[in-house]
Amino acid sequence: MTLTTTSHDNVHDAGAADAPVLALDHVSLAFDDKVILRDVSFTLLRGHTKIILGASGSGKSTILKLILGLLKPDGGAIWVNGARADTMSEHEMMQVRADLGMVFQEGALFDSLTVGENVGYKLYEELQWKDDAARARIDEVLGFVGLREFGARMPSDLSGGQRRRVAIARALAARPGILLYDEATTGLDPITATSIDEEMIKLRDLEEVSSIIVTHQLRDAFFVATHEARRRDGRIEFHEADAAKRDEAEFIMLRDGLVCFEGNAAELRAATDPYIRDFLS
Numbered sequence: 684m685t686l687t688t689t690s691h692d693n694v695h696d697a698g699a700a701d702a703p704v705l706a707l708d709h710v711s712l713a714f715d716d717k718v719i720l721r722d723v724s725f726t727l728l729r730g731h732t733k734i735i736l737g738a739s740g741s742g743k744s745t746i747l748k749l750i751l752g753l754l755k756p757d758g759g760a761i762w763v764n765g766a767r768a769d770t771m772s773e774h775e776m777m778q779v780r781a782d783l784g785m786v787f788q789e790g791a792l793f794d795s796l797t798v799g800e801n802v803g804y805k806l807y808e809e810l811q812w813k814d815d816a817a818r819a820r821i822d823e824v825l826g827f828v829g830l831r832e833f834g835a836r837m838p839s840d841l842s843g844g845q846r847r848r849v850a851i852a853r854a855l856a857a858r859p860g861i862l863l864y865d866e867a868t869t870g871l872d873p874i875t876a877t878s879i880d881e882e883m884i885k886l887r888d889l890e891e892v893s894s895i896i897v898t899h900q901l902r903d904a905f906f907v908a909t910h911e912a913r914r915r916d917g918r919i920e921f922h923e924a925d926a927a928k929r930d931e932a933e934f935i936m937l938r939d940g941l942v943c944f945e946g947n948a949a950e951l952r953a954a955t956d957p958y959i960r961d962f963l964s
């Protein structure tokens with residue numbers, strides 16, 4: 684078991700080859716007398732995955748809100764692509780968020796917009812892309828998630844799994860380098876959940892997207908951590924990851940707002956801490 688202590692000298696140097704794209708450095712947060720996070724530190728490298736586990740109320744989703752700048756920490760620092768984000772104004776955070784994509788549990792699609800309009804919303808409304816470029820990008824990302832023919836449909840016409848894939852396409856549309864997933868497979872049947880897991884793996888391995896996955900679905904968490912995607916003869920295949928690839932996916936376990944574990948899938952399975960054993964069972 685590895686406990687986290689973040690003190691990378693190059694955390695501020697986004698241009699360094701091994702610089703983290705994201706770092707939380709001794710972050711704490713409380714709401715009145717309720718402590719949510721205590722001295723949380725970790726880093727995320729480009730193309731790697733952090734999977735955050737913990738009981739309900741342990742602070743998992745709060746970490747995503749802090750990264751997005753929707754909450755400010757009481758202490759510590761948050762760095763995104765070498766820039767300190769926790770001290771930024773809302774206007775300054777808009778530039779940081781340009782490289783962040785977010786996938787919510789329920790997809791959070793606009794019911795009054797078509798699938799294509801949902802996917803292109805940020806391109807049109809925030810980034811002011813020209814119509815031809817936006818339409819080409821919408822078609823590209825819908826194709827990536829296997830829904831190219833669904834652009835004119837309404838969200839109400841989709842299954843739960845299709846809605847999640849549309850949400851991933853929307854998060855991917857503006858080409859962010861970092862994707863944040865908040866319970867992206869919760870409520871889905873196992874087969875559909877695996878299809879969403881594979882989308883996460885494809886983005887990580889084929890597009891070099893860095894990702895933070897908040898989940899309590901252990902099956903999905905271990906699947907993402909132990910598999911990889913490869914292109915072969917024009918097709919995308921999924922395989923058991925080799926040891927080096929598995930090390931690029933790390934688990935973080937939260938307990939009462941503290942990081943009580945950080946390590947790869949094998950280390951998590953081998954952990955002897957009673958809290959972790961009980962959680963995994």
